[in-house]
Amino acid sequence: CTPFSCPYSREQPIFTTRAHVFQIDPSTKKNWVPASKQAVTVSYFYDSTRNSYRIISVDGAKVIINSTITPNMTFTKTSQKFGQWADSRANTVFGLGFPSEQQLTKFAEKFQEVKEAAKLARDRSQEKIETSSNHSQESGRETPSSTRASSVNGTDDEKASHGGPAEAHLKSENDKLKIALAQSSSNVKKWETELQSLRESNARLSTALQESAASIEHWKKQFSACKEENEQLRGKIEELEEQCNEINKEKERNAQLSRRLQELETELQDKELELEELRKQGEIIPELMSECESVSEQLQAAEKKNKDLEEKVRTLRTEVEENKHRQTNLKTELKNFLDVLDGKIDELHDFRQGLSKLGVDN
DSSP: OOTTTOTTOSEEEEEEEEEEEEEEOTTTSSSEEESOSSOEEEEEEEETTTTEEEEEEEETTEEEEEEEOOTTOOOEEOSSSEEEEEETTTTEEEEEEOSSHHHHHHHHHHHHHHHHHHHHHHHHHHHHHHHHHHHHHHHHHHHHHHHHHHHHTOSHHHHHHHHHHHHHHHHHHHHHHHHHHHHHHHHHHHHHHHHHHHHHHHHHHHHHHHHHHHHHHHHHHHHHHHHHHHHHHHHHHHHHHHHHHHHHHHHHHHHHHHHHHHHHHHHHHHHHHHHHHHHHHHHTHHHHHHHHHHHHHHHHHHHHHHHHHHHHHHHHHHHHHHHHHHHHHHHHHHHHHHHHHHHHHHHHHHHHHHHHHHHHHO
């Protein structure tokens, strides 16, 4: 029986927590195989009779952990919420997944504490065995001495001559033998108690083994069902992922449409403002039309004036050209006149000089 099924068990829980239990895959020695579908109770138990510690966990009627702590075991944290230890007696590696890092730390600290206690218990047990062995050796050595004492004191002459000291020596040897016998009887009782504890433990382990063997097929069927369910879930997950992708695309399209809608709303507001401006401008269109007609009349008058002015400009240009031509002719005539005048002046100058010469000669 287990501490959970036997109310009169000598083992008492000293620490209890909850965790997901795993065992190493015996074929690959790498992958973890879940030993429980959900978080189960994992407890440290102390056997006061055998002075031993065990980690025990039961899932329903199945014992999934039955590991006796030895000083050679080591609990290793492989992540923030997962730890493991190897059990050479069970020929497996146990793994525990905890809900939080704090619970993992507490379990590891308790493992180290129990490991130190198991080491201390082993050292004390070895000391007791060595003490019992020494007592047995002393008893073995003392028995021949008493025999020798009897042989020495075997003759009537020697008994008569040395009767007092020999009896005292035999009495002391008998007392020693009685003490050794009492110690041997005490050791025999202890060994019988330990043997009975081992038998009970073997019976519990046999029952657990039978329960485990009986549930193997059940777990195999459940494993197959879980495998099929896992395949179905994978298919559903793929479908959900595709749906999620479609939903994400649809969300992106909706976001684009929302942005476009906002842009259109902004443009619509701008158009409404422009329409309002046009409406305001439409109200002053009659005034603008009247002004436009007035401006058109003024423009026609200006055009007429412009035509008259252009005609005058052309007339003036003609007159200017004629005046330029006249000026050119006048310049030519003036130049010719000046040339003639220069000739006349030269002649007068020559004539004056001739007159001057005549006056001088006279």
